[in-house]
Amino acid sequence: MAITSRSPKPNEWASKINHTHIINDPFIKKFVDNCKFPSDSSEISEEDKGKFLDLDENIDNPVKFLIAVDGGYTTVEVKKSFPSSQIAFFQFGALLFETKDLDELSEKDFIFPEDMQKLHNLTRFKLAIPLKNMLSAQQQTLSQSIRKTIYDFFMEPRESTSFMETLSWFIFQDYKNDSNNEYLLASNPNLEVGTGNVLLKKDDMSNEYTFTSDSGTLYLTDIFRLHEVIDDIQGAGGILGYVTRLIEQLILVHSIRLIHKKQPSSLNEFLFIADGPLSFSGQTANMNKPMRELCNYLKQEHNLYMVGIEKSGAFVDHAREICSFKDNKYALGKGKYILLDNRYIYSYIVPGDPNGPAYASTSYYSGKVIYHSGDGQIIVLTIPVSDKNVVMNPSVSDYHNVSEVLINIKKLRCDMYDDSIVPIALANKLVSLANHPSKILLEKFSSSIIGS
Numbered sequence: 001m002a003i004t005s006r007s008p009k010p011n012e013w014a015s016k017i018n019h020t021h022i023i024n025d026p027f028i029k030k031f032v033d034n035c036k037f038p039s040d041s042s043e044i045s046e047e048d049k050g051k052f053l054d055l056d057e058n059i060d061n062p063v064k065f066l067i068a069v070d071g072g073y074t075t076v077e078v079k080k081s082f083p084s085s086q087i088a089f090f091q092f093g094a095l096l097f098e099t100k101d102l103d104e105l106s107e108k109d110f111i112f113p114e115d116m117q118k119l120h121n122l123t124r125f126k127l128a129i130p131l132k133n134m135l136s137a138q139q140q141t142l143s144q145s146i147r148k149t150i151y152d153f154f155m156e157p158r159e160s161t162s163f164m165e166t167l168s169w170f171i172f173q174d175y176k177n178d179s180n181n182e183y184l185l186a187s188n189p190n191l192e193v194g195t196g197n198v199l200l201k202k203d204d205m206s207n208e209y210t211f212t213s214d215s216g217t218l219y220l221t222d223i224f225r226l227h228e229v230i231d232d233i234q235g236a237g238g239i240l241g242y243v244t245r246l247i248e249q250l251i252l253v254h255s256i257r258l259i260h261k262k263q264p265s266s267l268n269e270f271l272f273i274a275d276g277p278l279s280f281s282g283q284t285a286n287m288n289k290p291m292r293e294l295c296n297y298l299k300q301e302h303n304l305y306m307v308g309i310e311k312s313g314a315f316v317d318h319a320r321e322i323c324s325f326k327d328n329k330y331a332l333g334k335g336k337y338i339l340l341d342n343r344y345i346y347s348y349i350v351p352g353d354p355n356g357p358a359y360a361s362t363s364y365y366s367g368k369v370i371y372h373s374g375d376g377q378i379i380v381l382t383i384p385v386s387d388k389n390v391v392m393n394p395s396v397s398d399y400h401n402v403s404e405v406l407i408n409i410k411k412l413r414c415d416m417y418d419d420s421i422v423p424i425a426l427a428n429k430l431v432s433l434a435n436h437p438s439k440i441l442l443e444k445f446s447s448s449i450i451g452s
Helices: 020-024 025-033 099-106 114-119 142-156 162-169 220-224 239-260 264-269 282-301 314-322 340-348 402-411 422-431 433-452
Strands: 066-080 084-096 124-131 182-185 198-201 271-273 304-308 337-339 366-372 378-384
Touching: 066 239, 084 239, 084 366, 124 142, 124 239, 142 162, 142 220, 162 239, 162 264, 162 282, 182 220, 182 378, 220 282, 239 264, 239 271, 239 282, 264 271, 282 378, 304 402, 314 366, 314 378, 337 402, 378 402
Parallel strands: 066 271, 271 304
Antiparallel strands: 066 084, 084 124, 182 198, 304 378, 337 366, 366 378
């Protein structure tokens, strides 16, 4: 591998000819030749084309408000003289606006800055965690430092409440009359990974959302199990994506809780939108179960409109393939959508056994949908589903308000980017951290604080 020099000496570049040894290797040739790749639209069977559904737009649209959540992170070197010391900065945003404001903008010949301000009702949440070769105050290891930092972030007061209150409400199901008073933590963060589980009882939880054990203090946020993938020596780079997805999803939960607390009936007027699939990844995947419980409860008691928008990956690639105009026709025509089942996913999109477990059942609380709108948008969505096995043989009734969600997504078209929607495009612009200049300025900021 190439190595960048930190002195006047030249960089150590990789060789430009060693690829020939790979190209001429018979084992490599045989491997590539035997690989199976995703199918194109011409290979989709007529039986599977029969799963394409028409969207009925002649239904009432109750959605009046939208909440879109997005987030991102960047990593910086804390000390130029010690580049292996790193810190990660996160920024998340929850964007709220009324659908009528967007409708009014679409009717104008010219849009002025003051008109766009109506769509900039954004709440930001910031987080920084040590990543490698550094510790937070009074902590002895990197794992302890990150655990305490996540705990402090959740404990931070936010308009007379906190994310920690929301987490407790979420995990112990306080929204129900028959709340759950226990949660099984898969591993003890104060001991080595694989040491066994710990039963957390709500009645034993302190006012600070901590638990006392023989091994040391446990935080309620330890249920995310991030400690299992933190290496005190090699660092915690592997948790960055997990933390991003986790907090984005819990901002949605936080918003739902506040609305549910103040005016539950108005949940019927909100559409909650996430950038990316409705899921929890990696070690945090266990959160999909309480999330599905919450979604099912809300759908039954109050109603729920929620969607995740995917902008890249295998499913987006497949969506573009089946919605492209070939041989004077579309595979998936305009105004149609498909609920992706196990057999379809593993036959045409990703490799796997269609007769095996339901796709992503351990991390998703949603099902995949591809939508080709009447105006030509190609959108991959995830929508909450009632059960993890729905993907084996999905039906419209298993998806929470799929028709209403698709109708609203169509209204939110954004022509600035490919198949994007306004709330996500705006949220991304308002919270994303670019390499230039954000990363450089954050490095200077970190260095100045340490040097002061």
